[in-house]
Amino acid sequence: MSIYxxxxxxxYQYPRNNKKLxxxxxxxDVSNPLCGDKLHFEIVEKDGKVQEIGFTGEGxxxxxxxxxxxxxxxxxxxxxxxxxxxxxxxxxxxGIELTPNRLKCALxxxxxxxxxxxx
Amino acid sequence: xxxxxxxxxxxxxxxxxxxxxxxxxxxxxxxxxxVIEKLLEYYSSYSANIHRGVYAIAEKASxxxxxxxxxxxxxxxxxxxxxxxxxxxxTESLNLIxxxxxxxxxxxxxxxxxxxxxxxxxxxxxxxxxIRKRAKLKVISINDHFELEIVKKQxxxxxxxxxxxxxxxxxxxxTKVFAITYVSNVLGTINPIRQIIQNAKRFNPSLIIVVDxxxxxxxxxxxxxxxxxxxxxxxxxxxxxxxxxxxxWGKRELLEQMPPYQFGGDMIREVHISRSTWNExxxxxxxxxxxxxxxxxLKEAIHFIxxxxxxxxxxxxxxxxMRALKQISDEWGxxxxxxxxxxxxxxxxxxxxxxxxxxxxxxxxxxxxxxxxVRAGHHCAMPLHENLSxxxxxxxxxxxxxxxxxxxxxxxxxxxxxxxxxxKGYIL
Numbered sequence: 190m191s192i193y194x195x196x197x198x199x200x201y202q203y204p205r206n207n208k209k210l211x212x213x214x215x216x217x218d219v220s221n222p223l224c225g226d227k228l229h230f231e232i233v234e235k236d237g238k239v240q241e242i243g244f245t246g247e248g249x250x251x252x253x254x255x256x257x258x259x260x261x262x263x264x265x266x267x268x269x270x271x272x273x274x275x276x277x278x279x280x281x282x283x284g285i286e287l288t289p290n291r292l293k294c295a296l297x298x299x300x301x302x303x304x305x306x307x308x
Numbered sequence: 309x310x311x312x313x314x315x316x317x318x319x320x321x322x323x324x325x326x327x328x329x330x331x332x333x334x335x336x337x338x339x340x341x342x343v344i345e346k347l348l349e350y351y352s353s354y355s356a357n358i359h360r361g362v363y364a365i366a367e368k369a370s371x372x373x374x375x376x377x378x379x380x381x382x383x384x385x386x387x388x389x390x391x392x393x394x395x396x397x398x399t400e401s402l403n404l405i406x407x408x409x410x411x412x413x414x415x416x417x418x419x420x421x422x423x424x425x426x427x428x429x430x431x432x433x434x435x436x437x438x439i440r441k442r443a444k445l446k447v448i449s450i451n452d453h454f455e456l457e458i459v460k461k462q463x464x465x466x467x468x469x470x471x472x473x474x475x476x477x478x479x480x481x482x483t484k485v486f487a488i489t490y491v492s493n494v495l496g497t498i499n500p501i502r503q504i505i506q507n508a509k510r511f512n513p514s515l516i517i518v519v520d521x522x523x524x525x526x527x528x529x530x531x532x533x534x535x536x537x538x539x540x541x542x543x544x545x546x547x548x549x550x551x552x553x554x555x556x557w558g559k560r561e562l563l564e565q566m567p568p569y570q571f572g573g574d575m576i577r578e579v580h581i582s583r584s585t586w587n588e589x590x591x592x593x594x595x596x597x598x599x600x601x602x603x604x605x606l607k608e609a610i611h612f613i614x615x616x617x618x619x620x621x622x623x624x625x626x627x628x629x630m631r632a633l634k635q636i637s638d639e640w641g642x643x644x645x646x647x648x649x650x651x652x653x654x655x656x657x658x659x660x661x662x663x664x665x666x667x668x669x670x671x672x673x674x675x676x677x678x679x680x681x682v683r684a685g686h687h688c689a690m691p692l693h694e695n696l697s698x699x700x701x702x703x704x705x706x707x708x709x710x711x712x713x714x715x716x717x718x719x720x721x722x723x724x725x726x727x728x729x730x731x732k733g734y735i736l
Contacts, residue, residue, distance in 0.1 A: 191674070191677060191728070192673065193673075193728050193729075198728075222690070223685060223686070224668075224669050224684075224685055224699070225685075225686070225693075225698075225700045226699075227699075248667060249667035249668075249669040250666075250667065250670045250729075251669075251670075291669070291673065294669065
């Protein structure tokens with residue numbers, strides 16, 4: 190079965206929260222030099238919650254869709270809960286199964302998010 | 309001489325995967341049955357260690373092993389088979405040269421010349437040697453035709469004899485080594501190596517030239533004397549042979565001067581408490597038990613390649629390459645960008661490209677849905693991709709077992725990629 194489900198392609202073509210924030214409290218850059226994927230994430234964290242989130246970057250459909258979906262998932266959530274985010278959670282959001290080689294594309298955004306909310 | 313008709317019956321992987329469209333021979337080639345059976349023969353009939361035992365099966369193993377050495381020598385037109393050193397691959401061969409010859413000969417202020425189109429294996433060992441020794445690393449770039457910028461005039465006829473090379477800006481009396489690939493693993497460009505070497509030695513006759521022939525061997529004739537290089541390396545697995553074995557060819561006087569790379573069994577002559585002496589070449593560089601089965605089976609790959617006329621082989625791969633280039637660009641025009649020389653004389657069997665608005669990994673993944681195997685990424689050539697200002701590319705590479713049906717499947721596959729990404733009007 191194709192991993193290029195409509196939902197993935199929709200998030201790839203129209204990524205949600207694809208923006209820079211005016212006053213981010215934390216920013217982070219992550220990359221996967223092997224495929225050239227690069228993501229820049231920004232958040233405003235207040236009262237232990239992700240109040241605002243935005244990302245920019247370039248990459249394959251899986252990495253961009255994953256960043257878009259995770260940004261939606263994280264918005265408004267407490268950082269304490271988000272810290273327990275797992276690989277399975279990300280795959281659940283994407284709704285597809287991935288081979289080990291493509292898994293790293295899907296997990297780049299998770300790496301960025303976890304780094305942003307770690308203290 | 310054999311024809312390419314029915315050639316797939318010699319490759320057992322097509323029995324297990326009849327639909328396989330294997331276009332990643334630049335990464336590793338498929339293996340003919342004779343190679344696979346030879347591996348099995350060693351393990352089931354004479355699996356003894358070499359150069360040690362005096363019993364019959366040990367003698368047989370040693371004989372088969374050394375037979376490959378003479379076949380390799382003959383394959384690259386070298387008359388002294390002691391100049392053929394077995395390594396675990398081209399990467400180890402290159403590291404061996406950099407860390408033995410390079411370590412002893414390159415000093416602060418010296419210069420090392422290489423090119424932007426090198427595989428990391430022929431770039432990073434020299435870069436690191438330059439850093440260690442405080443030598444200068446000079447990197448030759450490419451022009452718009454995906455040729456090295458030192459190639460000043462490209463004859464458009466099917467003849468490279470009058471190509472003009474100018475290394476005047478690059479090679480100086482301080483240049484100790486020039487490391488260059490025969491064929492680019494991304495661009496497919498065949499460098500006019502013989503002319504480049506002639507020109508380089510004009511500016512510095514004592515310069516040492518290292519040729520990475522990994523993408524050339526098995527696709528074209530290699531003649532080390534005609535080329536005029538000092539070292540030439542390649543891997544077995546890209547030329548229909550087993551993984552884990554490679555070749556380092558070097559001129560006898562250089563190999564004799566060089567210190568050993570690793571210490572252990574087989575490379576030693578005498579060991580005393582406070583000193584040791586080394587075995588003769590090539591054994592001086594073959595410490596420990598080598599990949600015996602793989603070396604033995606490598607000669608079957610050579611025999612397989614030699615059962616074809618080398619010119620017919622070149623022509624076969626050129627036809628597939630040109631067919632792919634034409635069909636892809638006829639169909640999608642500017643939506644495809646090629647990073648491949650379109651000049652038949654300087655093109656091996658590699659087509660690298662990107663599709664507008666679609667990441668190379670997505671392209672490769674969708675091609676896999678129809679069993680088309682291509683490579684996506686930077687193909688271990690990051691400096692080149694930086695130079696081309698792209699993070700990654702898609703690479704289809706051909707070998708003697710590919711045919712026109714494979715090109716057709718590639719073209720249909722690319723159609724499917726565009727269709728997948730455009731079905732909701734996302735692109736185009």
